[in-house]
Amino acid sequence: MLKALEGSQALARAVALCRPGVVAAYPITPQTHIVENISKLVADGEMGCELVSVESEFSAASVVLGAAAAGARAYTASSSQGIMLMSEVLYNMAGLRIPAVITCANRSVGAPLNIWNDQADSMAIRDSGCIQLYCADNQEGVDSTIQAFRIAEATELPVMVCVDGFVLTHTLEPIDLPSQTKVDRFLPEFDFARRLDPKAPKSFGTLVDPGWFTEVRHSHHRAMQKALPVIEEIDAAYEKAIGRAAGGLLKTHGPKGAKTAVLALGSVVSTLRQGLNDGLAKTPVKIIQLRCFRPFPTEALIEAVDGVDDLIVLERAFSPGLGGIVGTEVTAALAHLKKRPRIHNFAVGLGGRDVPVELLPELIAATRGTTPEPFRIFDVELDKLPAEDR
Amino acid sequence: MAKTPETAKKAPSKAASKPAKAKTAKAGDAKSGGAKGKSAAPAETPSRKVAAGVGTAPGVDAQALGGELAELRRRQPRFRGLEAGHRACQGCGEALGARLVMEAAGPDVMVANATGCLEVFTTPWPQSAWRVPWIHSLFENAAAVASGMEAALKARGHRTKVMAFGGDGSTFDIGFQALSGMLERTHNVLYVCFDNEAYMNTGIQRSSSTPHAAATTTSPAGSQRMGKRHLKKDLLQIIAAHHVPYAASASVAYAADLRRKVRRAIEIEGPTFLLLHVPCPLGWGHDGAKTIEIARLAVQTGLFPVVELERNELAGVMPIRQPRPVSDYLKLQNRFRHLFGNDHRARQEREHLQALADHNIATYHLLGEEPDPLDTEGADTVRRGGLIA
Numbered sequence: 001m002l003k004a005l006e007g008s009q010a011l012a013r014a015v016a017l018c019r020p021g022v023v024a025a026y027p028i029t030p031q032t033h034i035v036e037n038i039s040k041l042v043a044d045g046e047m048g049c050e051l052v053s054v055e056s057e058f059s060a061a062s063v064v065l066g067a068a069a070a071g072a073r074a075y076t077a078s079s080s081q082g083i084m085l086m087s088e089v090l091y092n093m094a095g096l097r098i099p100a101v102i103t104c105a106n107r108s109v110g111a112p113l114n115i116w117n118d119q120a121d122s123m124a125i126r127d128s129g130c131i132q133l134y135c136a137d138n139q140e141g142v143d144s145t146i147q148a149f150r151i152a153e154a155t156e157l158p159v160m161v162c163v164d165g166f167v168l169t170h171t172l173e174p175i176d177l178p179s180q181t182k183v184d185r186f187l188p189e190f191d192f193a194r195r196l197d198p199k200a201p202k203s204f205g206t207l208v209d210p211g212w213f214t215e216v217r218h219s220h221h222r223a224m225q226k227a228l229p230v231i232e233e234i235d236a237a238y239e240k241a242i243g244r245a246a247g248g249l250l251k252t253h254g255p256k257g258a259k260t261a262v263l264a265l266g267s268v269v270s271t272l273r274q275g276l277n278d279g280l281a282k283t284p285v286k287i288i289q290l291r292c293f294r295p296f297p298t299e300a301l302i303e304a305v306d307g308v309d310d311l312i313v314l315e316r317a318f319s320p321g322l323g324g325i326v327g328t329e330v331t332a333a334l335a336h337l338k339k340r341p342r343i344h345n346f347a348v349g350l351g352g353r354d355v356p357v358e359l360l361p362e363l364i365a366a367t368r369g370t371t372p373e374p375f376r377i378f379d380v381e382l383d384k385l386p387a388e389d390r
Numbered sequence: 391m392a393k394t395p396e397t398a399k400k401a402p403s404k405a406a407s408k409p410a411k412a413k414t415a416k417a418g419d420a421k422s423g424g425a426k427g428k429s430a431a432p433a434e435t436p437s438r439k440v441a442a443g444v445g446t447a448p449g450v451d452a453q454a455l456g457g458e459l460a461e462l463r464r465r466q467p468r469f470r471g472l473e474a475g476h477r478a479c480q481g482c483g484e485a486l487g488a489r490l491v492m493e494a495a496g497p498d499v500m501v502a503n504a505t506g507c508l509e510v511f512t513t514p515w516p517q518s519a520w521r522v523p524w525i526h527s528l529f530e531n532a533a534a535v536a537s538g539m540e541a542a543l544k545a546r547g548h549r550t551k552v553m554a555f556g557g558d559g560s561t562f563d564i565g566f567q568a569l570s571g572m573l574e575r576t577h578n579v580l581y582v583c584f585d586n587e588a589y590m591n592t593g594i595q596r597s598s599s600t601p602h603a604a605a606t607t608t609s610p611a612g613s614q615r616m617g618k619r620h621l622k623k624d625l626l627q628i629i630a631a632h633h634v635p636y637a638a639s640a641s642v643a644y645a646a647d648l649r650r651k652v653r654r655a656i657e658i659e660g661p662t663f664l665l666l667h668v669p670c671p672l673g674w675g676h677d678g679a680k681t682i683e684i685a686r687l688a689v690q691t692g693l694f695p696v697v698e699l700e701r702n703e704l705a706g707v708m709p710i711r712q713p714r715p716v717s718d719y720l721k722l723q724n725r726f727r728h729l730f731g732n733d734h735r736a737r738q739e740r741e742h743l744q745a746l747a748d749h750n751i752a753t754y755h756l757l758g759e760e761p762d763p764l765d766t767e768g769a770d771t772v773r774r775g776g777l778i779a
Contacts, residue, residue, distance in 0.1 A: 055567060058568070059531065059537070072545045
């Protein structure tokens with residue numbers, strides 16, 4: 001049944017449906033509504049977890065790490081500076097192969113201080129060894145959150161579900177929350193085989209010397225690669241159980257034979273889709289939504305760009321001094337193809353700058369030349385800057 | 391330590407497609423030391439009475455533990471959660487301290503261990519000296535990881551006691567915030583700080599626990615400096631100010647006192663804290679055979695007061711009958727060698743340290759008429775390597 005829910009409220013309810021044993025969190029805008037809603041569900045007896053209100057995001061992630069190691073399904077959420085503060089723990093959790101779910105309510109990283117949406121936070125920890133899923137709307141947020149627990153527990157890897165701050169977290173949408181019965185059937189009780197247990201004591205996180213470190217890293221890399229089909233299988237299982245898929249590794253919208261494609265992550269995809277439905281693109285265009293950014297779905301991407309001449313890669317973050325992060329990765333993934341599309345790479349919507357539906361035709365117009373656009377910030381207003389900074 | 395190469399697993403060829411699929415250990419998780427071997431061939435129990443009295447951790451329902459664990463405990467006069475054969479230096483106070491803490495704690499515990507010497511010398515993959523569930527995550531999060539473990543056990547309806555271990559670097563400095571949070575949230579965790587008064591694992595750098603005037607590699611003595619310029623942080627008072635039910639200091643030289651405090655802390659349902667003074671022969675610059683003697687002198691001079699605080703009230707002290715001059719303690723250690731030069735600054739600093747010791751004696755009312763507490767259980771063990779000639 002569809003209900004009008006704020007994104008954060010829907011996410012909190014999705015977490016509750018997964019029956020976590022431990023939730024730890026520290027407040028940060030725009031994640032706050034998620035943990036406030038969880039706190040209320042606990043206070044009202046609708047959620048039976050141990051809620052640990054910690055003194056920092058660093059401890060939030062650490063509590064989750066300890067809780068999952070001790071055998072409890074564990075969850076936390078954060079944004080921006082909070083994700084940065086967690087980053088040491090996230091690397092550690094992934095390296096220890098401890099399954100847990102983290103929501104990233106995407107927000108820019110300061111300075112300058114800015115509480116609004118871009119994806120610099122989750123992009124900054126892309127090499128942590130955590131799985132990252134990006135959601136185009138709040139329904140996907142709900143579905144991906146429920147799937148994330150099963151993915152984490154099947155792969156023994158932490159899963160970060162990325163939802164754009166404010167654009168999704170603070171927006172009301174008609175949401176279908178699956179029933180508890182269906183979720184229970186889809187998501188069995190967490191049974192962590194390696195959990196800390198006095199009856200079978202194990203040592204976690206030992207000192208690993210150069211004789212073994214490479215092999216451990218290799219195993220982690222393999223585990224991430226092996227997660228690719230798992231993410232697809234779990235999405236299929238979810239569709240069977242709940243009646244709706246969340247998009248697997250990536251999904252495309254628009255005409256199949258389109259020669260132009262726009263690749264994006266997160267809520268921008270919804271905006272682009274709207275532009276497409278409104279007929280704003282004068283030429284056939286397809287939208288490629290990269291749902292799974294880590295592990296990087298190279299094979300699925302190659303399939304999706306088959307027959308595409310111009311590929312526009314949009315992102316809400318970039319690497320100063322290099323350019324696009326997603327753009328660079330997409331370029332690398334397609335580099336060995338004999339016939340590969342011209343890749344145009346733009347950053348848009350940094351620090352909450354509005355991304356309007358009119359973006360779609362503007363993007364297409366900007367790439368009509370014969371030379372590809374290597375990277376630029378699409379919506380920068382240079383006239384605001386002193387001449388030397390333009 | 392038992393070598394367990396079988397835990398170095400190979401990557402399975404097919405991707406896991408089902409949730410909660412049973413897995414073997416990942417690299418980085420080592421099977422614990424001798425638990426398997428010992429339970430298969432248990433040592434003869436010298437006395438059943440001892441086995442019942444010492445081997446059973448208080449406040450734990452043996453029925454709920456499952457057969458194997460209860461049997462292990464019954465057969466062992468003293469369960470050693472930290473097994474011998476680790477790679478600590480000779481005379482390491484921390485290794486001895488950890489052994490004594492684990493003996494008193496018994497088998498129904500879990501440990502979150504901060505990065506540091508204790509973590510490094512006990513778990514060189516694929517070996518581990520731990521016979522209880524043990525996890526090392528990071529330098530500054532042992533208290534938070536322990537909080538999570540405790541919350542998980544609560545959620546799952548288990549009563550295993552969670553302990554967190556850290557050195558002075560991870561407790562006084564980098565993990566201080568996480569520790570404060572753990573205490574404030576009243577997690578049922580015993581935090582033990584093994585205080586050897588500097589960053590020993592990285593090569594003897596000063597911490598906020600390093601005593602005034604001690605030389606370390608980052609507070610060296612020189613023509614312009616007499617070692618560390620600042621005072622040792624009074625961590626115990628800060629801990630007590632969280633109004634925790636129990637916060638105590640202890641010394642590795644007083645084993646019986648230490649064991650009693652561990653048992654007491656474990657019985658309490660709530661956050662408890664133990665500051666354990668453990669000499670480091672390498673970092674302090676003394677003979678490894680003098681660890682106990684030096685630890686004992688730290689107490690008998692008043693430089694390291696051994697006290698108990700309950701809800702921020704002084705509840706007990708280890709009395710000193712005849713305080714020893716601080717120079718007796720200082721002169722045995724190279725870290726204070728510069729204080730014995732023919733130099734008025736050296737004399738001044740010695741006087742300063744004496745004043746600090748006198749202040750501790752006065753503040754905690756350490757002067758006592760009772761016999762010196764070379765007492766009761768375990769006193770013999772102490773005497774062998776200790777002060778009494």
